[in-house]
Amino acid sequence: MCTTITRDQASDLAASLVEAQIAGPTDNVTIAGCNQLELLIALSNRGLRHATCRDAKNGPHGGEPATDILVIPDIDSETQLSATVARLGHELRQGGSIVAITPPSDAARMTLRRVLVSCGFIEMHALTVSGGRTLVCARKPAAIAARAA
Numbered sequence: 001m002c003t004t005i006t007r008d009q010a011s012d013l014a015a016s017l018v019e020a021q022i023a024g025p026t027d028n029v030t031i032a033g034c035n036q037l038e039l040l041i042a043l044s045n046r047g048l049r050h051a052t053c054r055d056a057k058n059g060p061h062g063g064e065p066a067t068d069i070l071v072i073p074d075i076d077s078e079t080q081l082s083a084t085v086a087r088l089g090h091e092l093r094q095g096g097s098i099v100a101i102t103p104p105s106d107a108a109r110m111t112l113r114r115v116l117v118s119c120g121f122i123e124m125h126a127l128t129v130s131g132g133r134t135l136v137c138a139r140k141p142a143a144i145a146a147r148a149a
Helices: 007-019 037-045 078-091 104-120 142-148
Strands: 028-032 050-054 067-072 092-102 122-128 134-139
Touching: 007 037, 007 067, 028 037, 037 050, 037 067, 050 142, 067 078, 078 104, 092 104, 104 122, 104 134
Parallel strands: 028 050, 028 067, 067 092
Antiparallel strands: 092 134, 122 134
């Protein structure tokens, strides 16, 4: 999961997160994957000052505040998505959100939704973003998050 999204895709994603009121200036945002400097810059330009990247293979670092929003900007496979959610999703605060972007295909969207539901997330928003891709925002209910901790 080290596909770099383009500057235009990063700008579109950051704009979508803010305009749909998924992310705000005080949220702690974790971006899954590496090589996402364009997305970090785009989020900062939109007023999100607490963003960082994490490699899903290495997981989160200890001692950091809980993540409000986990952004998964590129999905290569169902296996990779499941592993990313398992490694980084447990660092979400109660009621935190996962935002994932699928390739422009119905099969990819269905796979994303299936994985998120199987991990206990409830879909909140689905938006079409650049290149026909779909941005899906899902939230883990606070009661489920509390039991998982």
